[in-house]
Amino acid sequence: MLNEYIPAVLSTAKFEVIEDKEPYYGEIPSLPGVFATWHSLERCKKVLLSVLEECFVLRIRFEKNIPPIHG
Template sequence: MLLDYLNAALKKAKYEVIKNEKEKYYAEISVCKGVWATGKSLKECRKNLLSTLEGWLIIRLQRKLPIPKIENYDLKPLKVRY
């Protein structure tokens, strides 16, 4: 399910070509606030975006912050009792 969420989020990504810059591509996932990346190629940009998304998701789960529902994927932290 986690991989499905990541893939669904990547489908929401918007890409831009940046002229006259070292990093030629920029991407963001607007539904996931703060998730963006750059890269010298589209492939590198997408790889960097996935890495950023993974880190963003881990932090949100650790801190019990809301995670936006994407398509039918609604991730919520589990309540664990010790």
């Protein structure tokens, strides 16, 4: 289940360049608070994946639902 869900959720991620010391910013709009910044886009994507995984662990631990993809 998560093997299909995680890539599907990551495909909805939005990335942009911001004025900051870590200029690459990525977020998953359907999961408020799941975001990452870094010096390179590739590393920002990896950090965002790590944040997403941590979000799932916390949701499972506290018995919260994992939101459906695309609403």
